[in-house]
Amino acid sequence: MPGLSFENYQRNQHLATSGFAVPKTTSTGTTIVGCKFDGGVVIAADTRATAGDIVADKNCEKLHCISSNIWCAGAGTAADTEMVTQIISSNIELHSLSTGRQPRVVTCLTMLKQHLFKYQGHIGAYLIVAGVDPTGPQLMSIHAHGSTDIGYYLSLGSGSMAAMAVLESKWKREMNKEEAMALCTEAIESGIWNDLGSGSNVDMCVMEVGKDSVLHRNYRTPNVRAQKERSYKFARGTTGILGQTVRNLVDVVEVPIANEEMEVDS
Amino acid sequence: MEQRPVNWGRPRDDIYGAYDHNIHNAAKMPTVHTQQPIVTGTSVIAVKFDKGVMMAADNLASYGSLARFTDQERLIPVGKDTVVGVSGDISDLQYVERLLEQLEIEENYDNDGHELKSSNIFEYLSRVFYQRRSKMDPLWNAVIVAGVEDGKPFLSYVDLLGVTYSSPTLATGFGAYLAVPLLRQVVDKEGDEDNLTEEDARKLIDKCMKVLFYRDARSIDKYSVATITSEGAKLEKNVKCVEMNWRFAEDIKGYGRTVA
Amino acid sequence: MSLQEALPDSALHSTASSVPIEHRFNPYSDNGGTILGIAGKDFAVLAGDTRNTTGYSINSRYEPKVFHVGDNVVVSANGFAADGNVLVKRLGQQIQWYHYNHNKELKLSSCARLVQHMLYGKRFFPYYVHTILAGLDEDGKGAIYSFDPVGSYEREQCRAGGAAASLIMPFLDNQVNFKNQMDPATNGTEPHPITYLSLEEVLQLVKDAFSSATERHIQVGDGLEILIVTKDGVRTEYSPLKRD
Numbered sequence: 001m002p003g004l005s006f007e008n009y010q011r012n013q014h015l016a017t018s019g020f021a022v023p024k025t026t027s028t029g030t031t032i033v034g035c036k037f038d039g040g041v042v043i044a045a046d047t048r049a050t051a052g053d054i055v056a057d058k059n060c061e062k063l064h065c066i067s068s069n070i071w072c073a074g075a076g077t078a079a080d081t082e083m084v085t086q087i088i089s090s091n092i093e094l095h096s097l098s099t100g101r102q103p104r105v106v107t108c109l110t111m112l113k114q115h116l117f118k119y120q121g122h123i124g125a126y127l128i129v130a131g132v133d134p135t136g137p138q139l140m141s142i143h144a145h146g147s148t149d150i151g152y153y154l155s156l157g158s159g160s161m162a163a164m165a166v167l168e169s170k171w172k173r174e175m176n177k178e179e180a181m182a183l184c185t186e187a188i189e190s191g192i193w194n195d196l197g198s199g200s201n202v203d204m205c206v207m208e209v210g211k212d213s214v215l216h217r218n219y220r221t222p223n224v225r226a227q228k229e230r231s232y233k234f235a236r237g238t239t240g241i242l243g244q245t246v247r248n249l250v251d252v253v254e255v256p257i258a259n260e261e262m263e264v265d266s
Numbered sequence: 267m268e269q270r271p272v273n274w275g276r277p278r279d280d281i282y283g284a285y286d287h288n289i290h291n292a293a294k295m296p297t298v299h300t301q302q303p304i305v306t307g308t309s310v311i312a313v314k315f316d317k318g319v320m321m322a323a324d325n326l327a328s329y330g331s332l333a334r335f336t337d338q339e340r341l342i343p344v345g346k347d348t349v350v351g352v353s354g355d356i357s358d359l360q361y362v363e364r365l366l367e368q369l370e371i372e373e374n375y376d377n378d379g380h381e382l383k384s385s386n387i388f389e390y391l392s393r394v395f396y397q398r399r400s401k402m403d404p405l406w407n408a409v410i411v412a413g414v415e416d417g418k419p420f421l422s423y424v425d426l427l428g429v430t431y432s433s434p435t436l437a438t439g440f441g442a443y444l445a446v447p448l449l450r451q452v453v454d455k456e457g458d459e460d461n462l463t464e465e466d467a468r469k470l471i472d473k474c475m476k477v478l479f480y481r482d483a484r485s486i487d488k489y490s491v492a493t494i495t496s497e498g499a500k501l502e503k504n505v506k507c508v509e510m511n512w513r514f515a516e517d518i519k520g521y522g523r524t525v526a
Numbered sequence: 527m528s529l530q531e532a533l534p535d536s537a538l539h540s541t542a543s544s545v546p547i548e549h550r551f552n553p554y555s556d557n558g559g560t561i562l563g564i565a566g567k568d569f570a571v572l573a574g575d576t577r578n579t580t581g582y583s584i585n586s587r588y589e590p591k592v593f594h595v596g597d598n599v600v601v602s603a604n605g606f607a608a609d610g611n612v613l614v615k616r617l618g619q620q621i622q623w624y625h626y627n628h629n630k631e632l633k634l635s636s637c638a639r640l641v642q643h644m645l646y647g648k649r650f651f652p653y654y655v656h657t658i659l660a661g662l663d664e665d666g667k668g669a670i671y672s673f674d675p676v677g678s679y680e681r682e683q684c685r686a687g688g689a690a691a692s693l694i695m696p697f698l699d700n701q702v703n704f705k706n707q708m709d710p711a712t713n714g715t716e717p718h719p720i721t722y723l724s725l726e727e728v729l730q731l732v733k734d735a736f737s738s739a740t741e742r743h744i745q746v747g748d749g750l751e752i753l754i755v756t757k758d759g760v761r762t763e764y765s766p767l768k769r770d
Binding site: 029048050053054055058158192193194195196197198199200222223225226228229230232234235236237238239240241 | 579581582583584689701707708709710711712713714715717718727729730731733734737741742743744745768769770
Binding site: 301396399400402404423427428429430431432433442443446454455456 | 550551553554555557578580583585586587588589606607608611612651
């Protein structure tokens with residue numbers, strides 16, 4: 001049977017009621033944003049991944065490549081954003097091979113929303129999809145249940161409100177690439193500082209009409225760890241020696257070297 | 267009046283009929299406390315500046331998702347140099363208002379010129395809120411106390427759980443998500459407020475109230491601003507959000523697939 | 527013996543089940559943060575981060591939670607901030623009243639027993655806090671007392687409490703009590719001798735413990751406030767932590 005298997009759902013529900021812990025998923029409790037500008041679109045994300053209150057990854061990648069001209073920022077369950085992006089990436093590649101055209105963002109959006117709607121929200125992927133295609137720069141978002149939105153500026157994730165506050169107060173209709181990049185940086189940093197689910201660095205991807213898309217991995221790194229006060233190198237002998245055995249792995253046989261004359265080419 | 271000692275003070279059976287013992291033996295109904303807010307006010311926001319504190323709250327009282335009353339004042343001046351901003355249940359707000367009024371009246375009986383300081387009012391409120399949560403009968407509010415005390419700005423928060431904290435920027439409800447990030451861009455840590463003038467603080471508050479109106483579905487574009495300095499508290503009412511930008515919205519068509 | 531068995535954890539967490547959930551006012555919340563106490567030969571330190579949170583929000587970047595309550599006793603009650611503040615405030619008042627009634631200082635060991643009674647007094651509606659008491663004992667030696675929410679307590683050399691306690695405690699076991707360490711001088715045949723750390727070393731450990739907890743726990747950060755108790759009194763040191 002294709003698709004996800006739900007055969008253990010009832011069993012797990014029963015185990016949960018009898019007090020067994022439900023396995024935790026890594027969530028990218030995240031800030032992601034996107035913003036259009038004259039001749040392109042930019043998306044950005046923070047780089048913190050969390051499992052409950054613990055930081056699971058301090059520098060994870062939330063910007064996923066769907067095709068050379070379409071990128072996607074993901075919030076929600078890390079595995080879901082990763083897998084759904086990969087599936088659609090493969091299908092988009094096949095689609096563009098079969099049609100012989102450059103893939104479009106709407107195609108991608110439609111495939112994603114139909115896939116997510118089919119799973120009724122059980123695939124916890126919240127995505128901002130952006131790219132440049134023959135119809136120009138595009139910026140869209142999808143929720144796990146399959147609803148979509150379009151806009152000039154968007155934000156998603158646990159830090160979406162901190163980011164949106166910045167976007168709402170600084171966004172303007174006419175912006176160039178540099179202004180859009182600065183706005184997205186500021187919006188992500190707003191999430192990094194004010195939302196506990198977001199942190200560490202800013203990743204960014206710029207997609208411009210007629211140009212290759214550029215990924216700025218760790219575009220800003222405002223959270224470099226300071227030098228520790230002490231060195232925690234252990235002195236030799238700190239580890240207890242419980243026992244000692246020495247085994248010979250090879251027998252050493254002494255062979256006298258015959259004193260032969262070296263052959264010399266004539 | 268019944269003359270037998272056991273029945274002293276009780277209505278006479280021959281006049282009022284026998285006592286209906288079903289009343290006494292009736293099953294006890296559980297005491298029902300406030301378990302959810304009914305008519306509510308949304309965020310209160312506040313920021314310190316070089317010479318005092320500024321606080322704002324909009325004038326909407328919502329009934330669920332209904333915008334029920336559009337002229338609700340939620341900033342309560344107490345004494346000369348304190349203002350209490352209240353969000354959450356409006357009936358509890360009015361009760362808190364009465365408590366504070368009573369507190370002020372009793373303080374003034376002595377007529378010794380002594381006034382309650384902001385920290386006194388805050389301490390009182392935080393104890394009331396903590397006591398009520400401990401009785402499992404909370405006052406369903408989040409409150410910000412703003413004032414000037416000994417020439418220095420005072421700003422503290424208390425909510426229905428009795429949780430208290432202070433910061434140079436504070437907000438309740440949605441404001442904690444939308445306004446605080448903007449306020450912290452200007453005043454991030456203790457001492458940053460020294461570089462913020464009253465004029466700039468006002469612009470900042472207006473910006474935050476505008477963003478809240480854009481994005482908080484339980485807000486309205488009409489609000490009050492309280493400015494407290496060592497000169498006293500000033501309450502400006504019926505301020506409107508200005509220079510809003512909704513123009514671009516009509517260019518957004520559909521939700522992805524549809525192209526007009 | 528479990529220190530935690532007394533906790534009604536169903537009060538905070540709802541379990542996943544198909545049974546209808548009764549909607550009821552929850553009188554508790556979690557305000558995050560972490561505290562850490564270490565005792566030395568003639569000093570004790572009690573440190574706490576200054577971040578106060580609810581959910582994914584930072585309420586305040588500087589809200590102190592370690593307090594000097596008089597008589598060279600410092601205390602912190604970490605967990606539900608409203609309960610913590612009330613407990614600390616009551617303890618401070620009790621010490622004051624002890625002075626009025628007896629005109630002498632309250633011993634640290636007596637103070638610890640008092641805290642036990644204050645916590646157990648609310649056995650069936652507990653103060654939702656992990657409490658740590660630091661000061662000097664009758665011999666002038668550094669002492670740390672740590673309490674569970676309903677008053678079970680113990681005197682220890684060091685203890686971490688709050689959100690990142692489980693991250694810091696193993697580090698302390700290794701670096702303060704030299705657990706899992708052999709003496710390098712004996713080439714790993716004898717256990718590391720238990721020695722007192724100097725104040726300077728202790729402060730370094732505290733700072734590294736907190737900067738590391740900040741890296742891996744979302745509720746820890748913003749600032750670190752260390753209260754240092756010596757025979758000369760209580761002194762405070764502040765150092766910044768990462769704010770993300």
